[in-house]
Amino acid sequence: MLPRCLCDECLCDEGGWVECLGDKCRCEMSRRHFFIGWSPASARPIAAFLAAVVVSGLIGLGGLAMALGSRVDDPGAGDITGDRVLTGMLVEFPYPVLVLDPDETYPAGHAVLLSGGGKRGVQGEAAKLAGQRLQISGTGVRRGSIDMLLVGEMKAAPASASGPPQAPALVPMGEWRLTGEICDGKCVTGVMRPGNGLAHKACANVCIMGGVPPVLVTTSKVAGTNFLLMGDPAGKALPDAFRDHVGLPRQMEGTVERIADLLIFRTDVSRAVVP
Amino acid sequence: MSARYEPVGWNTSKIVYDVVALLAIGLYLSLFMWLAPRFQHISLPLDGFTVRMNAFGTCAFLLMTLILCVGPAARLDRRFLPLLYNRRHIGVMTAAIALTHAWTAVDWYFTYSPNNRFEMVLRGNTSFSQVSGFPFELFGIFALFMLVLLACTSHDFWLKFLTPPVWKALHMGLYAAYAAVVLHIALGALQAVQNPLLAVVVTLCATLVGALHVAASRREKARDSMVAPPYRESPWVVAGPVAAIAEDHGMVVHLDDGEPVAIFRHQGHLSAVTNLCAHQNGPLGEGRVVDGCITCPWHGFQYRLADGRAPEPFTEKLATYRLRVEDGMILLDPRPNPPGTHVAPVPVR
Numbered sequence: 001m002l003p004r005c006l007c008d009e010c011l012c013d014e015g016g017w018v019e020c021l022g023d024k025c026r027c028e029m030s031r032r033h034f035f036i037g038w039s040p041a042s043a044r045p046i047a048a049f050l051a052a053v054v055v056s057g058l059i060g061l062g063g064l065a066m067a068l069g070s071r072v073d074d075p076g077a078g079d080i081t082g083d084r085v086l087t088g089m090l091v092e093f094p095y096p097v098l099v100l101d102p103d104e105t106y107p108a109g110h111a112v113l114l115s116g117g118g119k120r121g122v123q124g125e126a127a128k129l130a131g132q133r134l135q136i137s138g139t140g141v142r143r144g145s146i147d148m149l150l151v152g153e154m155k156a157a158p159a160s161a162s163g164p165p166q167a168p169a170l171v172p173m174g175e176w177r178l179t180g181e182i183c184d185g186k187c188v189t190g191v192m193r194p195g196n197g198l199a200h201k202a203c204a205n206v207c208i209m210g211g212v213p214p215v216l217v218t219t220s221k222v223a224g225t226n227f228l229l230m231g232d233p234a235g236k237a238l239p240d241a242f243r244d245h246v247g248l249p250r251q252m253e254g255t256v257e258r259i260a261d262l263l264i265f266r267t268d269v270s271r272a273v274v275p
Numbered sequence: 276m277s278a279r280y281e282p283v284g285w286n287t288s289k290i291v292y293d294v295v296a297l298l299a300i301g302l303y304l305s306l307f308m309w310l311a312p313r314f315q316h317i318s319l320p321l322d323g324f325t326v327r328m329n330a331f332g333t334c335a336f337l338l339m340t341l342i343l344c345v346g347p348a349a350r351l352d353r354r355f356l357p358l359l360y361n362r363r364h365i366g367v368m369t370a371a372i373a374l375t376h377a378w379t380a381v382d383w384y385f386t387y388s389p390n391n392r393f394e395m396v397l398r399g400n401t402s403f404s405q406v407s408g409f410p411f412e413l414f415g416i417f418a419l420f421m422l423v424l425l426a427c428t429s430h431d432f433w434l435k436f437l438t439p440p441v442w443k444a445l446h447m448g449l450y451a452a453y454a455a456v457v458l459h460i461a462l463g464a465l466q467a468v469q470n471p472l473l474a475v476v477v478t479l480c481a482t483l484v485g486a487l488h489v490a491a492s493r494r495e496k497a498r499d500s501m502v503a504p505p506y507r508e509s510p511w512v513v514a515g516p517v518a519a520i521a522e523d524h525g526m527v528v529h530l531d532d533g534e535p536v537a538i539f540r541h542q543g544h545l546s547a548v549t550n551l552c553a554h555q556n557g558p559l560g561e562g563r564v565v566d567g568c569i570t571c572p573w574h575g576f577q578y579r580l581a582d583g584r585a586p587e588p589f590t591e592k593l594a595t596y597r598l599r600v601e602d603g604m605i606l607l608d609p610r611p612n613p614p615g616t617h618v619a620p621v622p623v624r
Contacts, residue, residue, distance in 0.1 A: 034563040035353075036575040037360040040287040046354045053358070054295055058302060061337070064476065065303045068333055069311025069326075071470050077318035118387030192383075193322045197467035202399030202412060203384035210388045244402045247467075 078143030078190025085137045086112060086149060087157045089168060091259065094237050095185075095213035095229060096126035098136055098149065099168040099260045109168060111262030113148040113213050113229065115186050119203075121211020122151050123237075131167065133157045141189045145261065146215065146227035148189045173223065173256040178265060179275045180218035182230065182246045184208050188215055201247030208246065214238055216265050219249075222256065228265040241270035251275040292361040296368060303337070304330050324383035329464075331376035333473075335422075336460065338369040339453050340480040347491035353561075356572055363429040366449075370419075370426035377419050380412075411463035414455040421452035431554075439556050457481055503528045506606050514538055514598075514605040517623050520545070525569070527560035530609045536596055538605060539564055539580060544620035546580035547596035547607060553578075553614075554591065582617040600624075 036042045043050060088100035088109075096114040100106065114136070116122045135157040139150040184207035187195030194200060196217060208214045214230040222228065232238055233254065251274070254267030307330035312320055321329075342365055349355040385392040385399060400410040425446055427433075434442045457477065465474050503512040514528045520540040527550050528536050535550035537560030548569065550560045557573035564570065568577035568586060578585055583593030592615035597608040600621055612618060 034565070034570075034572070035356045035360070036565065036570055037288045037357075038286050038575050040291075043288070043357055046357070049354045050357055053355075058299055061299050061303045062306055064333075064337065065306035065330075066311050066314070067472055068476065069307035069330065070314040071472050072315055072317060072321060072329075073469050074317040075319065075321055079319055120387075120389055192325070193319060194325065194467075198408060199463050199467035200384070201408060202396070202410070206385060206388045206390075206395045206399045210390075243400070244405065244408065248408050 073194070075193035075195070076143055076188075076190070078141065078188065078193065078195065080190060081140035081142050083137070084140040084149060085135060087135045088112070088133070089166075090114075090126055090129050090132055090134050090136075090154075091168065092123070092126060092130050093229065093231055093259070093264050094123070094235060095211075095231070096122055096130070097229070097259065097262060098134065106261060109260035110147065111168075111260040113146070113185050113189075113215075113262075114151050115148055115212050116151055119184075119186075119207045119210040119212060121213065122154075123211050125151070125154060129154060141186070141191055143189045144227065145225040146185070146189055148185060148213075150186070150191075168259050171258040173258055173263070175253065176222065176256045176265070177251065177253045178216060178218050178222065178228070178267075179220070179249065179251045180216045180226070181249060182242060182269070182272075183215050183217055184246075185213040185215040185229070188217060188227075196247065198247045204246045205243045208238065208242065214242065214246075216252075222263060223258070225261075225263060228256065228263040230269070231264060231266050233266050233268055235266070238269055245269060245272045249275055288357070289361050289364070292357075293364050296365050300334060300338070300368060300372065303334050307333070322383075324379055328376055328379045328383070331372050331379065332460075332464075333476075335369055335373040335376055336456055336477070337480065338365060338372065339422075339449070339456060340484055342366060342369065343449065343453055343484045344487050347487035350491040351487070351494065353572070359573060360575075366422075366429055367426045370422040373419050373422050377415065380415075406462070407466060409462050411459050411461075414459035414462070418452040418455040418459060421448050421455070425449060425452075434555065439551075439553065443556055453484070501529065502531050503607060503609075510609055511599065511606045512609055514547075514607040517545070517600060517603050517605055520605075523564040525560040525562060525564075527558070528607065532609075534609075534611075535560065536607060536609075537562075537569070538598065538607070539569055540623065541567065541580055541620070543623050544580075545598050545600065545605060545623060546618070546620045547598050548578065548580075548583045548593040549596075549611065551593075552576055553585075553593055559593075580620055582615055584615045 034042060035046065086098055086100060088098045091097050091099060098112045098114055100110045100112065102109045114122050114126065134154050136149060136151055136154045138152040141148045141150065181196055183196045184204040186207055187200065187204060216228045216230050218226045218228065230238060250272040252267045252269065252272045254265055257264045308326055312326065342362055345355060345358045345362055349359045381392055381396060385395040388395055396412060400412065402408040402410060425448065428445060437445065460477055503514050506513050512530065515526060520526045520538060522540055525537045525539045528538065530536065536547055537550040538545055538547045541564045548559065550558055552559050552571040552573065554571065554574055554576045557571045559569055559571055562570045562572045564580065568579055570577050576585065576591065578593050583595045585591040594611035594614050595616050595618045596611060597618055598621045599606040600623060
């Protein structure tokens with residue numbers, strides 16, 4: 001009996017040898033095993049092997065799909081809350097905010113960020129109406145303490161029983177050094193899940209470039225919240241330099257102010273550093 | 276083989292191949308998008324667009340990994356050759372899946388803005404000067420362009436039109452596309468997630484592709500380093516002993532200019548042709564003689580032993596070589612004859 005050939009031409013474990021040549025062999029198996037695509041019968045000798053490969057592949061792919069599809073990071077509990085009609089004073093910092101009248105839930109008043117449909121802000125419409133008491137209808141979005149209304153219609157509100165509207169007070173809260181991620185206020189509030197992170201960076205840039213209010217999501221709470229509306233030190237919209245810092249962990253210094261229950265962080269974003 | 280161009284020259288193997296591939300893709304996407312989310316432990320489910328993006332994106336990456344692994348796996352173990360046979364169809368499926376991933380990303384991240392969505396894909400992130408935050412979308416765009424280009428030129432019409440060497444060089448672009456996809460994921464999704472699973476999968480896949488190629492390359496390098504020595508009569512070289520070639524099998528010898536030549540034994544006679552199949556430069560010497568014709572192990576293209584011509588009505592031709600047998604040794608004239616030149620097979624004894 002011929003010894004087992006160690007070359008890789010032959011698939012036989014034993015037997016069936018015709019001739020062993022050291023680095024080549026001839027056996028019945030190696031002669032039969034030659035797959036030709038247009039001849040399905042040629043695959044029969046390795047059908048069991050191919051079946052094992054296919055089954056293993058399907059099991060492996062299925063396992064990967066389940067693992068990759070189920071083990072995801074928590075995108076947060078932001079969500080669309082449905083149609084809302086809100087009444088309050090419209091102010092701009094410079095992003096438009098509607099400060100609602102105080103009620104039982106919000107004794108100090110409640111500030112709602114305003115944005116338009118799609119990746120658009122409502123600065124244009126709001127500029128004409130700033131300082132007025134308005135009734136605004138739209139779609140609400142909420143995540144934790146941050147509230148946003150995707151504006152559908154803005155109109156003058158009925159006169160208040162308490163007399164003419166008064167501008168809400170802006171309360172200084174001092175100098176702060178904050179660490180967090182600059183996001184667009186719309187996606188991070190719950191229009192997208194996830195609406196933050198580096199994979200979402202370009203989308204956040206497009207939103208903010210379109211006028212959606214930028215929000216700093218801090219790693220630690222500031223006066224009870226992780227969400228601060230952002231603006232530059234002069235009270236204007238963020239300069240283009242913000243784009244390089246969106247979606248990334250950044251540390252920035254600036255002043256914090258509060259209007260109703262909304263914090264506003266004014267900072268020179270071009271000086272943001274990696275924490 | 277096909278004597279004329281058809282969209283797909285279907286046969287049983289191709290149908291089985293495509294059914295299995297589509298089944299695997301369907302299984303992956305179904306589990307990822309509909310079953311796996313039921314096992315997520317998060318506050319609220321991810322939005323549908325993000326799930327679709329993740330499902331199609333990872334599916335395209337895994338398919339590219341499979342495509343790149345099949346080649347070296349088949350060189351290391353011939354039993355994987357059936358996976359190579361219809362690999363181009365998986366390539367076309369991969370391009371379609373990558374397009375779905377890209378379109379979902381564009382539709383979700385870049386639409387509904389005051390500006391053109393495609394303009395915003397390029398303008399949305401311009402942080403070229405930093406690694407973290409680099410516009411990883413550009414790597415994805417490049418990879419998608421390559422995948423679509425390769426899918427569009429995958430038909431044999433383009434193979435013939437461009438010639439096999441050019442076509443082959445173009446389709447080697449899949450390696451560049453794969454590298455771009457790895458960068459696309461590494462600078463994008465991997466930077467955004469805290470769960471290490473995706474990083475582990477991507478690293479394992481890229482390592483597998485690299486390891487298989489290194490293993491196959493080392494084996495081939497060992498074979499290729501054995502150059503046929505010159506015989507005492509110029510220009511003949513010594514190809515090896517007659518006994519080294521089994522009946523209906525081939526043997527590959529390398530000339531000193533690196534050219535590989537395949538020598539086949541059939542019915543007591545020897546014939547030599549170039550080792551490169553006229554179809555896709557497949558390794559003919561690793562093929563067999565079937566029905567009296569040299570048969571390529573990759574796609575089953577066939578050539579007559581005596582003149583290297585494909586049987587009519589096919590028109591492919593191979594360069595042939597002259598042989599002699601002396602004292603049980605095969606001698607080869609290293610000067611190739613024009614493709615299709617008749618050379619009478621040499622009797623073994």
